Amino acid sequence: MILARVKGTVVSSQKTAKMEGIKLLLLEKIDPVTMQGKNDFVVAMDGVGAGIDEVVFYVSGSGARMAETTKNLPTDATVTAIVDIIEQNGNIAYQKN
Amino acid sequence: MILARVKGTVVSSQKTAKMEGIKLLLLEKIDPVTMQGKNDFVVAMDGVGAGIDEVVFYVSGSGARMAETTKNLPTDATVTAIVDIIEQNGNIAYQKN
Amino acid sequence: MILARVKGTVVSSQKTAKMEGIKLLLLEKIDPVTMQGKNDFVVAMDGVGAGIDEVVFYVSGSGARMAETTKNLPTDATVTAIVDIIEQNGNIAYQKN
Amino acid sequence: MILARVKGTVVSSQKTAKMEGIKLLLLEKIDPVTMQGKNDFVVAMDGVGAGIDEVVFYVSGSGARMAETTKNLPTDATVTAIVDIIEQNGNIAYQKN
Amino acid sequence: MILARVKGTVVSSQKTAKMEGIKLLLLEKIDPVTMQGKNDFVVAMDGVGAGIDEVVFYVSGSGARMAETTKNLPTDATVTAIVDIIEQNGNIAYQKN
Numbered sequence: 001m002i003l004a005r006v007k008g009t010v011v012s013s014q015k016t017a018k019m020e021g022i023k024l025l026l027l028e029k030i031d032p033v034t035m036q037g038k039n040d041f042v043v044a045m046d047g048v049g050a051g052i053d054e055v056v057f058y059v060s061g062s063g064a065r066m067a068e069t070t071k072n073l074p075t076d077a078t079v080t081a082i083v084d085i086i087e088q089n090g091n092i093a094y095q096k097n
Numbered sequence: 098m099i100l101a102r103v104k105g106t107v108v109s110s111q112k113t114a115k116m117e118g119i120k121l122l123l124l125e126k127i128d129p130v131t132m133q134g135k136n137d138f139v140v141a142m143d144g145v146g147a148g149i150d151e152v153v154f155y156v157s158g159s160g161a162r163m164a165e166t167t168k169n170l171p172t173d174a175t176v177t178a179i180v181d182i183i184e185q186n187g188n189i190a191y192q193k194n
Numbered sequence: 195m196i197l198a199r200v201k202g203t204v205v206s207s208q209k210t211a212k213m214e215g216i217k218l219l220l221l222e223k224i225d226p227v228t229m230q231g232k233n234d235f236v237v238a239m240d241g242v243g244a245g246i247d248e249v250v251f252y253v254s255g256s257g258a259r260m261a262e263t264t265k266n267l268p269t270d271a272t273v274t275a276i277v278d279i280i281e282q283n284g285n286i287a288y289q290k291n
Numbered sequence: 292m293i294l295a296r297v298k299g300t301v302v303s304s305q306k307t308a309k310m311e312g313i314k315l316l317l318l319e320k321i322d323p324v325t326m327q328g329k330n331d332f333v334v335a336m337d338g339v340g341a342g343i344d345e346v347v348f349y350v351s352g353s354g355a356r357m358a359e360t361t362k363n364l365p366t367d368a369t370v371t372a373i374v375d376i377i378e379q380n381g382n383i384a385y386q387k388n
Numbered sequence: 389m390i391l392a393r394v395k396g397t398v399v400s401s402q403k404t405a406k407m408e409g410i411k412l413l414l415l416e417k418i419d420p421v422t423m424q425g426k427n428d429f430v431v432a433m434d435g436v437g438a439g440i441d442e443v444v445f446y447v448s449g450s451g452a453r454m455a456e457t458t459k460n461l462p463t464d465a466t467v468t469a470i471v472d473i474i475e476q477n478g479n480i481a482y483q484k485n
Binding site for chain 2: 010
Binding site: 113140174 | 226
């Protein structure tokens with residue numbers, strides 16, 4: 001899974017029928033050392049109710065359809081967790097406010 | 098899913114039989130901050146009737162066969178949405194004309 | 195799918211049994227704007243009878259096993275089309291001779 | 292599979308239900324020649340009880356769900372081995388303490 | 389599939405049970421024009437009995453589990469062929485000794 005920050009949302013009215021009612025998040029991948037954005041973006045389905053600026057991770061590939069809410073959906077990226085703590089070498093590198 | 102702009106079409110007469118009648122789009126990936134092309138291209142099946150210059154996103158991998166029209170087709174990239182709005186940090190970063 | 199040019203073939207006598215009789219192509223990915231090679235190579239199964247120097251595209255991942263001739267084969271890349279025309283912004287960017 | 296070093300853990304309370312009780316490791320990919328980190332990180336499920344600073348490899352994609360403990364879980368990366376020895380050209384390039 | 393050279397082996401005693409008895413190869417991807425290594429490494433299961441310094445190719449993703457010996461194993465990379473000849477533009481670019 002890849003760490004990312006929620007930067008926004010993507011809205012579409014013309015889409016495949018299976019995607020009706022699914023919230024689409026614009027994510028920016030982050031470097032977990034600096035917690036800065038890497039200017040590399042992906043659109044992901046929201047499996048956890050993540051909000052703007054939250055640090056999350058998403059699962060890609062067929063794993064993106066293994067969340068409770070994304071079975072058989074046309075997705076290759078689904079947010080499956082909002083991150084509370086990233087611990088590195090015994091230190092708290094990131095903690096959610 | 099990855100944001101991209103429809104740049105053209107790809108036509109083939111010699112292809113695997115399952116691909117008969119499928120429209121193939123040439124997509125250029127875009128940076129959602131600047132909306133500029135990244136000079137990185139992919140050929141995708143069209144699942145939504147997207148036209149030239151439209152901003153779309155496509156799903157890759159096995160998810161590309163989860164649209165209504167691409168089941169069991171030999172695809173690893175399918176356009177599943179035409180983008181109306183990209184919202185970033187509370188601002189409209191992109192809006193379809 | 196990714197656009198590429200057929201650069202050659204790969205021959206192997208020691209291989210998994212399922213690959214017997216399958217033609218293996220050496221492909222170089224191309225930039226569809228310049229049609230030049232990107233010095234990035236992949237070995238793909240041939241699903242369409244492509245010849246040297248032809249412009250093709252291949253499907254990767256599990257989609258590579260969705261062609262008529264590659265079901266259940268150990269492939270992650272299969273050529274599924276020989277390209278006749280690439281049209282960009284209303285112009286013919288490439289046409290097969 | 293990709294060689295990596297365990298750098299830490301990721302904790303999440305808001306996550307898809309299937310992930311309850313799963314330990315999540317923060318991995319940094321390493322160069323097996325120098326054994327140095329490549330500043331490229333991934334979050335993986337732990338399939339072997341790996342600890343901080345251990346050299347491991349992880350399997351990605353649908354293979355990440357083929358371990359005994361990750362069947363049907365929403366994962367695209369699972370640690371499946373703690374590395375004891377990396378042998379290169381007849382020499383021991385790395386040996387676990 | 390991707391061309392690579394066998395550089396060594398990886399040994400692990402703590403691993404998921406399904407991996408018992410499987411030989412793990414350290415591969416370095418190669419440029420098929422120069423046949424030089426690209427300093428990009430992957431650990432792959434051995435499906436063909438490849439030895440040190442041999443030029444091989446491996447299949448990645450779910451295709452890595454389509455060899456006779458890797459069904460349902462937790463692998464994302466399996467060596468499926470030892471390369472005898474790479475032919476480019478009518479010339480023998482590489483031939484196994």
